[in-house]
Every structure is written in structure tokens, then in C-alpha cells.
Amino acid sequence: MSQRYGIIDIGSNSIRLVIYEKTEHGAHRVVDGSKRSARLSSKINERGELSQEGINVLIETLKVYQLLAKQHQLDALVPLATAAIRNAGNQAEIVEQVKQATGLAIRVLTGREEAEYGFLGMINSLSVQSGFLLDIGGGSSELTLFLNRKIVHTFSFPFGCVSFNKRFDSKNGLSDVDLDALKSEVLQAMSDHEWITRYAHLPLIAVGGTARALGKIHQAATDYPFSQTHNYPLASQSVLELFHELRLLPQDKRKKIAGLSKDRVDVIIPGFAILTTVFQYIQATHYIICGAGLRDGVFHKLFFPEQPLQQNPLDYSVENIIALHTAIPHAHTKHISQLADQLLSCLMQHDSSKEIFRVYLNTAARLYRIGATIEYYHYEKHTFYLIVHSHLNGLTHKEILLVASIASFRSKGKAKAELKDYGQLISNEELDTIFRLGYVLQLAAALDRSETQSIQQMELKLEQDKLIISVTAAQTDLELESHKVKEIATDFKKQWGIKPVLQLNHL
Template sequence: MENKVGIIDIGSNTMRLVIYAQPQKGLPFKEIQNIKMGIRLRTYLNTEKIVSDEGISKLIDTLHSFQLLLHHYDVTNVTCIATATIRQAKNREDVIHIVQEKTGFTLTLLNEYEEAFYGYTAVIHSTDIKEGITVDMGGGSTEITYFQNRELVEYCSLPFGSLSLRLDFVKGSIPTEEEYEQIRQYVQAQLEDIPWIANKKVPLIGIGGSARNFGQLHQHLIDYPLAGIHQYEMNVSTVQEVQDNLKTFTFSELQKLEGLSKERADTILPSLEVFRLLLNWSNSSKFIISKKGLREGILYNKIEEQDYSSRKLVNMSMQDIMYDFRINMDNSRQIFKIAKSILKQVNKIKEMDGLITDKDVKLLEHAACIFHLGKYLNEESSSHHTFYLLSNRSILGLSHQERVKLALIASYKGKRTFRQYIESFKDWYTQDEQKKMCLLGSILKVAQSLNITKRNVVTDIKFSSKNGDWIMDIQCHDDYKPEEYRTEKQKKHLEKSLKVSLIPNFHY
């Protein structure tokens, strides 16, 4: 039976219900439903810091709507949390009591540390970044952390968010130059009180709706060839370029802009100003978007009990993919065992030490696990489906560049299709890197051929050089005719990569 969990996040700008399900014990939780309601609770917090009756009524109505969904999906394990607006409200105890009375939900009010900690947790549990600064800009507050060696070192919560900046400084729908200057002075004054952010020269990792929307917007502006926002990277100058570009748009044009949520059209510009100031103040090397945030941080800490260390992330993702596509794990292990043996023999004869790294071997292992997984959708177009599925699927612990590299190797069919797939990404990799990917892919094709019947008949492989040819002595413990036939057909790919003639020699 699936283990289901619901998390309700009552933010200053939006309220959101996310339902997660764990298909079986040991596998990660998957998001199966994500419902957002833009009630803008912050606008119901008056100058006396009281949430109005109208605001409370909208809050209760939304929670009732969420209750119906939770009942439909048969979810009883529910965590309901609230952040800045209710935290800052003088009548917060009344709000908590009314929520309990009207809905039965126990509303947990996160303090500043908890909100910052859960955001940091989400980042280190879904990326392999060793050191960085996280910024989680909500509607009413902004949480910032600094982590080193994946351990939390510093945190702070700033008393502004994308919506509160808009309400406090912008009279119209978009800021004037004078209002921009007021926002800059206010935010910069806040940052100058936090010396540990200054000049860190590490990546700035954006969490939350404002950061995600910015990343999606930029992807649309440049016609980005991949799907997915998690671990999307931008250089520092890009933030300034996008901001300068958006300043030329009218509010009506911003509302219609592809990639930008209509409800964020009036808050995106103040948000970008904060990101730009933070990048400059920290002297960050790049801006990275994290799709995982507060809710995932709560999930990782309170519910899941898995090892999310950096080295485990990709392994977990591979396990998840193999489960989704019902991949034979025993066959995958045999393919990698054969591929690793071939790579070792090639290394020995070609004297490629230094060219093939431990990271390449790990990449080969991951690609072996999911080699041509697209055949589970369509045998004839296996390679095409494999590349599309892997290049457009978020894989924890891998950057977008690493994800495409994995997809190119795991989908390898030959140099012609390789050139087709890499066309949109060829500027991402050097010629030497492309040659190495073709080599690893062609090794996997031979390895797959050597276990085409999935009986693990191959026990050992030895390579030797004779008269310019390479002899492959292949030891088997059972009938090898199907493997022999398949290998003769597929060895040409490896021959092209190595520029040698291969002579397979099968025997018991």
C-alpha cells in the first residue's frame, strides 16, 4: 500500500497543498498532486498587524477546499504550516485557534530558524552542491542561509518578501525609477547588517515561487531545449539582462509573458532587484534554481528516513527510474560488469589512464542501469525515447549538463543519432568530451549484446592485440549463440570509436 503524506503551506502570497506518495518502502516520495491558491494573505494584514476577518474567512474557505482533496486522495497524515504573515500577526493565536475549530487542522507556526532550516535542508537533499547561499523569498519574508561542506553555518530572516515590497514601495502595478531606488536602499541596508553574506563567492541558490518563476521565464526567453527547472543555472550578468529587459514591458505585457505566472506580474520586478543585490553583495559565481524548497525540507526531516548524502542522490534517482520502468536490475548489473571489464581492457591497450576518470566509470554505471529504457515504451524507437525521457527528467544530484551527458550515453545507438541528439547542446561539451561519450555509449552497446538473452552467460572478457586487430576472448558458461550473433552486429560502433578491428572469440 502506498504511504501518502499531505503538506499544507500557508504563505503570505499563496496557499498550497502538496500530496506525496511513496510507492514502496525504500523509494523516495513522489509528488502526486500540487494545488496552489493565490489568496495573498499578506494583503489582509493591516497596519496594526492584525489579520482581518475577511482574510481569516478566505483562509478557512481554502483549507476546506484542501480537506475535500485530502479526503478524495485518502490522505490522513497531514502537516499544516504557516509562515511570515501569520507569524508576524498580533492575532496569530486567534488564527491558530479558529483553524483548529473550523477545520480540525493543527496549524504549526514556523519560526524564522525553522523556515530557513527547511529550505536549506531541501537544497542539500536534492543537489550535490557542497557550499552555497540559499535565498527563499516568500511573500512576506526572505530566509537566507550559508552552508559549507553541506552543513548549515549561518541563517537569517529578513522582514520583507516579494509581495510586501510591492505593497510597501510600489504605488502602481510596476515600480517607477524612484520606487526602484527606494527598494534598493531598503534592501541594501538590510544586507549590510549581515556581514557573513558579503563576498562569499559561492553559488546563490534560489528557493520558492519567485526564484522558480524567474528561472522559467528565462528558459522561455532563450528557448531553452530542456524541460525542468531544478538545478537550472544562470550567470550573474543574466539576472541583470533579464531585469533590464523586463523593465521595458508594460504591466499588461508582463501579464501575458510566456513563462511568467500572471499573478506574479506585479511582484517579479521587486524580486529580481533583491536577487541582483544579493548576487552583488555576496559576489556569487552563479544563480541556481532549486525546485525543492520548504515543503520538501519538511518532508525530508519529518517523514523520510533515508541517506540523502551527496553521493547517494544519483543512486536514489537511478533506483527510482528503474522502478518506474520496471527495469531488470540483475540484467543492469551484468551489463555494467561487462562494460566495466571492456573499459578496463581498452584502458590497458590504448593507455588511456588519465583520460577515463572515476567519474566516467560512475557515469557508465548509471547509464548501464537504464540503457535504452525507452524500449519499454516502443522497441523500434527505444533510443529516441530514452534520450527524451532522461534529458527532460529531473535527476537529483545531476546538473542539467550532467543529465544530458547521461542521456546521450544511455541512449547511444550510433554516431549519426548521437549527432542529432547533441545538436542543441553541442556548445556544452568539448570535442574530446563528445568522443568520450561515444566511446562509453558504444561500450554499453557491446555489453548489452553480450547479455542479450539476460542469462548472464558471459563470465570473463580478455582483450589482446594481434597484427593490429583486437582479439576479444569471451568466456561463457552456457550456450552463447544469441550473444555471439548480436555482438557481431553491434561491435562496429566500438570499432569506430577505437579505430580498430575487433574479433570476438567466444568459448566455454
């Protein structure tokens, strides 16, 4: 039986509801969500308290979210608050008013808890071993050092893009004087933590609204062909140029920047200023934009308590996709992934590229029939689309395209046509990789054309221009398999220079 959970993230800039579903097959997905740009940190008065206006906005928003929760018949609704309420002098009064008006008991996260949840959301979605994680919120920002996928140090800055914008008004751009003052405050906060300077030359993973906006603006400016900002790498110089271009623009002109949403026009400059200052101080190698964060971490921690941290994000996301598409013939795809791996090991036994190619091929083999859950006829094109638009965590955008093209491979011409809009990411060398691995997957699928997993043992031998495939099978013949191998043999030889020949050994 499926279960649904709602997480309300009461941030300093926005209040978000995300509704997750855990299916009866163990998969999870987001099924609904809502966002309100409440700007609670801008409603803090001179006494450091959230004004009654701000409390009323919060209560009104939570009541709307309760209506959505009722519609989805949630098993649990979890409201969490970060810096705006955490730092408010009237925190207890806010929590009590919300309780009285809505019945919801807000859990106020500490800065460390916020950082830990953000780290968990990020680390479960990226195949990165070590680095710095920076989450720029509206009223606070968390910097975390992780090594070998474990948190080593973390601390919370008492400022964010909204609170800084309140002090360093960037309506007409950010002056050199204000930029220097802002940077000085960020640098002073970091100088209190001597461990930061001991770990230079690591990537800076950026999460949160500022990070996502950076990715969208840069992608729009460069006509980037891929539709995700998650796991989007950026070079230091590109970000600096974009920041200095934006900080000179008044707000009315900023509204016209492609990729920048209306609710972030006024706070994007202080957010970028924090991001670039931290990057330079820690001497990071490059930026990585991460689309997962606090809410995802909370979901994993609360609803997968037995194993909230995943050591292999790619395997985890592939298993999740498979569990979401129950019509995939799992026994068949698992069998051909094993056959494909064995074929590749023989064909590339002395090639250093073999290990990463095994990852691409295994992922493609396990997902190659996903398109048939939409329609069997022409399922390959649906497979390509679904893989490109699924969360294949742990792969770069280029690698997702490679996997999608291998999984949907029919012929060289069709693969080229499918990738014509992605020329910025796919080179001729990568096209050749797609062709080679695509034919290996075709051969593996041919060896289980009957989808009965009859082959119990397979031995491979290279003889001059032939690949001898000697198999032991449960069936007395492999007529379907033999026919299919012969059908693709000519094209396979054109790509690999050897012709596959199937030989059956009887039990």
C-alpha cells in the same frame, strides 16, 4: 503497500498542496498538487494582524485541499505555515479558527526551520558542495550559507516580494528612488551578519517562485531548448539586464512577458530586486535556479527520518527512478553497468576524462531499458524521453541529454536526429562523447545478451587493433553473446579504432 502524504505550504504569496506517494518498492513521486495565489501577506492590517478576510480565504482553501486529501485517502496531511502567519499579531487566533473550522492543526515554522527545510530540499536535488541559498518568499526571505553540504549560518529577512510590493508599488515600474530604498533595506539587514562577507565567490542557489520565474523568463527569451528550470545556471550580467528591462515596464506590459505567470506579474520586480542585491553583496560567482525547496525538505524530513539528507543526489534519484519502473530487468542492467565500467577503464586508462565519463556511462547503463516499461519495440526512443523528463538530480541539463543519448544509442545518425532540437546545448565534441560511450554500452549489453549474467569474470587486453575480452562464464558457451559482439564489432572499431574479440574460458 504504498502510502500517500499531503503537505500544505501556507506561504505569504500562495497556498500549495503537494501529494507525495511512497511506493511499496521504496520509491517516491508527486501524484497530485494544487496552488492558490492567496496573497496572505497583503491582507495584514495596520495592526500587523491577518484580516478576517484573509483567515476566511485560508480556511476556504484548506477545505478544498481536504477534499483532495480525502480523494487520495492520505495517510497524513501536514499543514505548515511560514512568514504571513508567523509574523501576524493574531497568530494564535488564526491557528484556532483553522482548527475549529477544519480540524487541521497548523504548524507554524520558525524562520530557521523554514531555512533548514528549504536547504534539505535543495541539497538533495543538486550536486553542489558549498554556496549561499536564497529563498525569496512573499513575506520573508531566508539566506543560508552551506559548506561541504552542511549549514553553517542562516537567517530570515523580515520581508519578501509581496510585502515589498505593498510598500514599493511597482504597478508602473520601480523608480530609481524606490529601488535605492529597497536595496538599502536589504543591505542593512545583511550588514548585521558579518559572516556573509567572509565567504565571497560562491554560487547563489535561488529557490522559490521568484527564482523559478527568473528561469522561465530567461529560457523563453533565449529559446532555451530544455524543458526544466531546475539546476539552470545564470550569469550575473544576464540577470541584471533582465531585471532592469522589467523594472521599467508597467504592469500591463509585463503581462506580455513570455515565461511570466499572471499571479506573479505584480511581485516579480521586488523579488528580482532582492535577488540581485543579495547576489552583488555576497559577490557570488553565478546563479543556480533550484526547483526543489521547502515542501521537498519537509517530505524528506518527515517521511524519511532515518536518512533525510542524501550525500549523492544522482545515485539517489537513479535508484528512485528504477524503483518507480519495476519492469526494468535490474539484475541485467546492474551487471552491464559493471561490465561497461570495466570496459571504459581499459579503453581510457590514461585519459583524464575517464571519471566523469564513468558517471555518464553508469547512469545510462542502469536506465537504458527504462523505455521498455512503456513498449519493448523501439524502447530506445521511450528511454530517451523518460530520462530527459525524469528528475536526474545532480546532473546539468547538458549532462542529462548526454546520459539520455548514451542510454538510447543505436547509431550515430539516429543520435544526431534525436538531438537536432538541442543544438544550443550539445556541441560536436559532446556528440563524439555520446558516440564513444554509446558503443561501449552496446558492447556491455552484448556481453549479457541472454540476460543471464553468465559472465563471472572478465579480463581485458589491448593488442594492436584488437580489444581481447577474455571471460569466464557459468555457461558452456556464450552463443548469443558471441553473435552480438561480432554484430557490433565493425561499428565499434570505427569509433574506437579497435575491434572487440570475445574469448570464452571454461570453468
